[in-house]
Amino acid sequence: MSVQPIDQFCKELKPEIKEALTKASIGSTVARQQSLDQAYPEPGKALHLRELANAIKSVNLADNLEKAVSSLERNNVKVLFAKDADEARKIILDIIKKKNAKNVVKVKSMTTEEIELNAFLGKHGINAVETDLGELIIQIDHERPSHIVKPAIHRKRDDIAASFQKHGIADYDEEPTHITLNARKYLRKKYFEAEVVISGANYVLAKEGAIVLATNEGNARFSMAGAKTHIAIAGFEKVIPSARELSVFLNLLGRSATGQHTTVYTDFVAGPGKAKNSPEEMYLIFMDNGRSDILASRFAEILKCLRCGACMNRCPVFRLVGGHAYRAVYPGPLGIVLSPLLAGEEFCKYADLPKACSLCGGCAEVCPAKIPLPSLIVQMRDEAKRRHCKIPNDVGFKAWSFIATTPRLWKFGIPFNRLANYLPIDKLRFGTLGRWLKARKLPKFKGGEFRKWFKKNG
Amino acid sequence: MTPPDNRITGKKINFMATCLCDAIFADAAECSVQILKKFGCDIIFPEGQTCCGQPAFNSGDFESARKVIMHTIDAFGGNDYPVVVPSGSCAAMLFDSALIAFKDADKPVFEKVAHFARRVWELNDFLVNALGVEKIGGKLKARIAVHNSCHTKNTGTPEAMKKLLESIDGVELAQYNADGCCGFGGTFSVVFPQLSEEVGIKKVDNILACKPDIITAADTSCLLHQYGIAKRRGLEYPAKHVCQVYVEAMKNGGLL
Numbered sequence: 001m002s003v004q005p006i007d008q009f010c011k012e013l014k015p016e017i018k019e020a021l022t023k024a025s026i027g028s029t030v031a032r033q034q035s036l037d038q039a040y041p042e043p044g045k046a047l048h049l050r051e052l053a054n055a056i057k058s059v060n061l062a063d064n065l066e067k068a069v070s071s072l073e074r075n076n077v078k079v080l081f082a083k084d085a086d087e088a089r090k091i092i093l094d095i096i097k098k099k100n101a102k103n104v105v106k107v108k109s110m111t112t113e114e115i116e117l118n119a120f121l122g123k124h125g126i127n128a129v130e131t132d133l134g135e136l137i138i139q140i141d142h143e144r145p146s147h148i149v150k151p152a153i154h155r156k157r158d159d160i161a162a163s164f165q166k167h168g169i170a171d172y173d174e175e176p177t178h179i180t181l182n183a184r185k186y187l188r189k190k191y192f193e194a195e196v197v198i199s200g201a202n203y204v205l206a207k208e209g210a211i212v213l214a215t216n217e218g219n220a221r222f223s224m225a226g227a228k229t230h231i232a233i234a235g236f237e238k239v240i241p242s243a244r245e246l247s248v249f250l251n252l253l254g255r256s257a258t259g260q261h262t263t264v265y266t267d268f269v270a271g272p273g274k275a276k277n278s279p280e281e282m283y284l285i286f287m288d289n290g291r292s293d294i295l296a297s298r299f300a301e302i303l304k305c306l307r308c309g310a311c312m313n314r315c316p317v318f319r320l321v322g323g324h325a326y327r328a329v330y331p332g333p334l335g336i337v338l339s340p341l342l343a344g345e346e347f348c349k350y351a352d353l354p355k356a357c358s359l360c361g362g363c364a365e366v367c368p369a370k371i372p373l374p375s376l377i378v379q380m381r382d383e384a385k386r387r388h389c390k391i392p393n394d395v396g397f398k399a400w401s402f403i404a405t406t407p408r409l410w411k412f413g414i415p416f417n418r419l420a421n422y423l424p425i426d427k428l429r430f431g432t433l434g435r436w437l438k439a440r441k442l443p444k445f446k447g448g449e450f451r452k453w454f455k456k457n458g
Numbered sequence: 459m460t461p462p463d464n465r466i467t468g469k470k471i472n473f474m475a476t477c478l479c480d481a482i483f484a485d486a487a488e489c490s491v492q493i494l495k496k497f498g499c500d501i502i503f504p505e506g507q508t509c510c511g512q513p514a515f516n517s518g519d520f521e522s523a524r525k526v527i528m529h530t531i532d533a534f535g536g537n538d539y540p541v542v543v544p545s546g547s548c549a550a551m552l553f554d555s556a557l558i559a560f561k562d563a564d565k566p567v568f569e570k571v572a573h574f575a576r577r578v579w580e581l582n583d584f585l586v587n588a589l590g591v592e593k594i595g596g597k598l599k600a601r602i603a604v605h606n607s608c609h610t611k612n613t614g615t616p617e618a619m620k621k622l623l624e625s626i627d628g629v630e631l632a633q634y635n636a637d638g639c640c641g642f643g644g645t646f647s648v649v650f651p652q653l654s655e656e657v658g659i660k661k662v663d664n665i666l667a668c669k670p671d672i673i674t675a676a677d678t679s680c681l682l683h684q685y686g687i688a689k690r691r692g693l694e695y696p697a698k699h700v701c702q703v704y705v706e707a708m709k710n711g712g713l714l
Contacts, residue, residue: 358643381518
């Protein structure tokens with residue numbers, strides 16, 4: 001029998017990893033709530049801020065993008081456009097080659113994960129080192145991030161220490177502060193060696209022509225201090241009108257992600273040469289990679305995402321399986337909408353993802369941009385039907401809808417379910433119902449009893 | 459799930475039993491009718507009613523869902539009175555999700571669905587926010603754990619239910635971390651049996667840890683799942699639809 005891949009993943013995942021995932025996710029959800037309550041004790045204030053974030057992200061993107069390009073160019077930033085992942089990778093490689101560079105430091109960026117940049121650069125003999133601790137941990141073991149904000153959320157400190165030893169970064173030491181110190185020592189050398197820094201952009205300010213980078217480790221600043229060339233890459237939806245609107249997002253991002261009032265470092269990069277020891281040249285690549293199609297579809301709201309991870313922290317499914325279960329770069333409620341759409345022609349390959357949701361609505365409650373995730377998720381299921389995707393273990397509703405629109409059949413049929421009370425169905429262990437009953441008991445069937453009662457007593 | 463504005467009210471109402479009450483939870487539907495009558499409602503039960511269409515909608519089979527929703531609208535088309543439902547999720551299906559299913563429909567069709575949405579109420583929300591009921595009264599000495607079903611988020615139901623339960627003499631509402639789904643999600647539990655079971659076990663353990671005499675909700679579907687999970691693991695799970703609790707309290711107090 002066909003099984004849903006995510007359900008199978010859940011079955012096979014080690015209990016201790018599940019526990020770590022659940023604990024970390026719930027911790028972030030609780031911290032988020034506390035930090036918002038503390039900052040905005042007035043009822044409705046936090047909600048208002050989230051509505052504002054949504055409204056700002058609704059402002060005409062094309063206009064803002066145009067403004068952004070001219071402001072960025074005014075600030076001597078070279079602006080380039082990439083229509084897909086292929087083109088983005090090529091542009092980046094060309095710049096690096098032109099500089100005769102071999103060593104790159106990277107500031108955590110989901111966009112570069114999306115285009116699988118590290119593997120590509122590696123193939124071309126370029127050594128790109130992740131400078132965010134979580135990203136570094138997964139990079140050395142050739143893993144994918146299991147969370148968009150906390151990429152190593154699935155890892156435990158003892159196996160991180162073992163991995164550092166294995167890769168010659170440091171001797172085995174599982175004390176968390178020592179792990180951090182060891183990574184820091186290792187990375188210092190890399191900052192000095194790097195000729196190029198590659199970053200994403202949390203926001204692009206259209207009016208000021210600047211990008212904004214939010215980090216907790218200061219690694220963006222360190223990366224900028226050594227390298228002579230800065231390449232930033234961002235989906236074009238990262239453009240917001242100006243620094244004035246930015247305050248709304250900065251007030252929401254840290255709180256939503258980890259319960260911090262703000263990230264430890266917020267860097268504004270408004271072109272090259274503005275600060276001492278900063279890159280002499282700066283590029284910004286605006287990437288489409290399917291975003292234009294999304295913008296024109298009924299799923300446009302997903303492009304308002306701030307990449308805070310609050311939705312996955314809150315998701316009962318993500319809490320049990322983590323990001324790797326989703327087989328795609330973006331996991332959780334955000335990912336089950338975005339990943340199949342970004343896959344373009346390969347939509348159906350990921351069409352099972354939107355099914356991995358009980359529609360509990362928790363994600364919509366915490367989303368800082370107030371994206372109506374459950375509504376998008378259920379429409380993604382409809383989209384999969386429209387595209388005739390085959391989904392394992394799916395349930396059909398044709399027969400059911402026929403019965404449910406034929407009241408005579410319905411009324412006639414329902415009382416017969418009482419017969420099931422005399423059959424040993426509770427012992428059934430095969431087929432869809434059998435699998436369901438393995439973990440659940442059914443109450444007694446009372447088909448038609450209410451209708452009879454109502455006739456007498458209604 | 460957000461209920462529409464300008465909702466239709468009145469004491470002459472239609473009762474929608476839901477497919478689960480039709481098939482399994484006859485007692486919950488009977489108690490719901492008793493409560494509505496007690497508060498002065500004149501109840502019509504259109505015999506043509508079947509299901510709200512939620513199973514197909516949640517599975518993304520919008521075509522089948524639209525057929526069933528339209529059937530439901532027509533089944534209740536004999537009058538323009540409110541449609542009261544003893545289930546938060548079926549009500550939300552008809553006042554919120556139906557609009558998504560018919561998003562691309564022709565204007566008159568969409569408007570028909572949108573008008574029907576204004577008639578649909580979850581029972582507790584209806585009692586408190588349409589009829590202005592302040593209390594159930596009666597007495598029931600019980601520690602009660604309330605499960606607020608996911609589909610009642612952002613609706614009047616959780617507050618209304620809390621108010622009505624607290625109005626019963628002797629009721630103590632158990633405080634627990636009510637944050638969380640029970641893992642049912644309709645077909646989700648069928649398509650993802652493992653995930654659903656693990657989410658369900660967490661929920662059930664969480665509720666049982668506060669040692670309630672009764673576990674109640676405005677949805678029989680969530681209770682069905684929680685009961686099923688607990689029972690299979692050999693645990694007692696005294697689950698009752700909230701209207702069964704109301705009827706018991708009113709009977710104890712000689713009000714019914």
